Amino acid sequence: MSKRIAVYPGSFDPITNGHMDIVERGLEIFDEIVIAVARNSEKKSLFTIEERLHLIAEAHCNDPRVKVDTFDGLLVDYVVNQGARVILRGLRAVSDFEYEFQIAQMNHKLRREVETLFLMTSVPYGYLSSSIVKEVACLNGPVETLVPPIVRAALAEKCRKMKEE
Amino acid sequence: MSKRIAVYPGSFDPITNGHMDIVERGLEIFDEIVIAVARNSEKKSLFTIEERLHLIAEAHCNDPRVKVDTFDGLLVDYVVNQGARVILRGLRAVSDFEYEFQIAQMNHKLRREVETLFLMTSVPYGYLSSSIVKEVACLNGPVETLVPPIVRAALAEKCRKMKEE
Amino acid sequence: MSKRIAVYPGSFDPITNGHMDIVERGLEIFDEIVIAVARNSEKKSLFTIEERLHLIAEAHCNDPRVKVDTFDGLLVDYVVNQGARVILRGLRAVSDFEYEFQIAQMNHKLRREVETLFLMTSVPYGYLSSSIVKEVACLNGPVETLVPPIVRAALAEKCRKMKEE
């Protein structure tokens, strides 16, 4: 049997404990997970692509089963080029669901052979998102239980700089 | 690497093309899928457990990668006893989502090592359910695009008998 | 141009001011509305079919543009037999939406030429349903702003009888 690879796409601006939980649980099912940061998102980001890749890599302590990469173009093409057939996504709440449903159906239409698999976000991370983490961090709120330590440091640094400007 | 098994639980009263689609797509990801009919559901059923097992088996033409079974007791215990760690479920709409979310979180609490993976129902089956199929069939509506041929025949027979009583 | 007819199906157990509002607004768009009480619903009802038909007819004061009827079999067949092509439905909330979506898609599949049109329930009736009206009435709560006067009387009578049993 060949190696089972899942691609976990997103903007990861920055990676949170909710993302980490999905990766960790995904590794129980797949042999390798490629965390793929979207280059062409229109969303304004706090961290650059390079910063985000660095934070993701550090947070996973160079676990050989986790690869970190970026992609542009259609996600389904990227997935096939990675030798994968599975997109992994976390589902939090109803608003997630609608959006994820639309994207998954479109991706399935673009390439029948690529499937999107969903894991429900674990209970303690159900309310967590990169945006709310950034908001709390920039108001000097505590984020140590929400993100990996390296992300906490990076958030503090980034918010400090933004205030100086 | 060992064989990857997913358990696809439900009441399958009767199996529809929507279920068939989930199984078929699941087989692209897993080596074996166990369709597990719940014995202890409180829902009143149209078909007996044995009839349901028979219809499922026939509909899958004895594909060796598909096993058909029943279970009682906790689903997560059954999954572990089957040597599996994955529960497979299809997601249709918001009402599904809420219910599935609750069950998945409870199952994860009962056994950390068992994960529930969700596939979005394919577009043409998004409105399909066993209940609506039964309703249409018993009003003599056409169900040939909604269920496998053997289920259509069984529905016709069952509805005919119900009217005679 | 021929007469435009819409069929407004339901269980109407009993008709409420929310239903009346949909009919009234529907009459601004259609020349005739057929209020069609489903005979083969599995829901346990408080009023018999005949009582429900009587209450609907009285509540509309014999407006010649409103017909009251019952149907069994597939709704779409009934609609076509009435010379209509439109099913009219009121939409209240998200839970309504999911259910209505499923039924509308199935009906469209059964007969392409029959369309389901939805009106959003007017603001003051957004929380109203036959079930909540029955519950309030049987606890002797005031229902005069929720249902037509004749329905109020019928509810009082019915609840009185139920308590005597």
Next chain:
Amino acid sequence: MSKRIAVYPGSFDPITNGHMDIVERGLEIFDEIVIAVARNSEKKSLFTIEERLHLIAEAHCNDPRVKVDTFDGLLVDYVVNQGARVILRGLRAVSDFEYEFQIAQMNHKLRREVETLFLMTSVPYGYLSSSIVKEVACLNGPVETLVPPIVRAALAEKCRKMKEE
């Protein structure tokens, strides 16, 4: 200033840690909470009204700020008769929301002076309900983190008896 009383109504069949959490947090805001078990619910129950009252009382260790009672008739009338003006409810998920919205609007219509206040269920209890607890317990699943100890014992006893019948 007079004592602030909130009524917390429900069927509590049986009381769970999710209910306990709402009561505990409610006591930070109100001086007294009346847990009011509905007598006239149509739902089939596992425990009798008396058993439920006993379990609620025991679970709260006779905290003088918590009263346990039953009611029939309209909830809003009961609330006013208790000298209260506030109904307290926990909100879990979207399906809850729709139902709670309908009931709250009806209650506000029945009595303007009675308000319904909602607390979001705490994160760890977001998936918890009396029904899922009963289901798990009767399949011999572990419920010790879901309900107070006395309820666990009562569930075990009840499920044992049901199997003997």
Next chain:
Amino acid sequence: MSKRIAVYPGSFDPITNGHMDIVERGLEIFDEIVIAVARNSEKKSLFTIEERLHLIAEAHCNDPRVKVDTFDGLLVDYVVNQGARVILRGLRAVSDFEYEFQIAQMNHKLRREVETLFLMTSVPYGYLSSSIVKEVACLNGPVETLVPPIVRAALAEKCRKMKEE
């Protein structure tokens, strides 16, 4: 009987097969449909108003029952000025529903005599939106089953120009 006109408002940036489906089905119910492009939307658009009007007109092959127009000011005023009383809208999913509900209630408040009628989007277009079409097209994904041929050509041209800049 006078001609029945429905106004179908939107930004149509660009028109998709989902919009075409609503218009086509609307023409089974109304004698004329006015596709009305909103001038004062705050959304940043890919196509200019004039380009959008052109694409809509071409896509409908100058069907005499379909008019194409723009409007600014209140939609309900525009509707009345067109001699119409009906706003036609397609409904896709829950998030649509909430937004459409809010707008429909406000419009009904602004002018009682104008009704909003909703059609559920046909099953194959349930996941389709102008934004997702633009995203796929600009990543060179295939859109021929999502939009009319003339729109496909226009999208290709537009995306080519954006990349040159």
Next chain:
Amino acid sequence: MSKRIAVYPGSFDPITNGHMDIVERGLEIFDEIVIAVARNSEKKSLFTIEERLHLIAEAHCNDPRVKVDTFDGLLVDYVVNQGARVILRGLRAVSDFEYEFQIAQMNHKLRREVETLFLMTSVPYGYLSSSIVKEVACLNGPVETLVPPIVRAALAEKCRKMKEE
């Protein structure tokens, strides 16, 4: 017993009758309500913070039980500094619910002792929001039943100036 204070946070750009309704009903439960305008919202506003404070104060006719204030930093810190433990919020619809749920859970995590209490928006204001009011006002639509008189005047003035620019 000490004075019960609730903080009602928001952007209030501008205050609507929906907000007024929540404050009024909140005053039946709390001794004092602090309307707290968020300084650090990223949303582009129509009115300046000072204009918004002025409109809120005027709309409440200097009711001594209503205080008007601004805050920056974490809301939960502000609440505690005000000697309060309750955040008051209105809930309109499902989309509200998801967002409010996320914020409430995060706030509860940041400070256990601060609770968020929700009131369902009264029926006539269920579709009302500051954004839809601004949109209607700037299209010269009637807003007198949607906002206090002083807000109506301010909206007219503001929209007139925007058009002159």
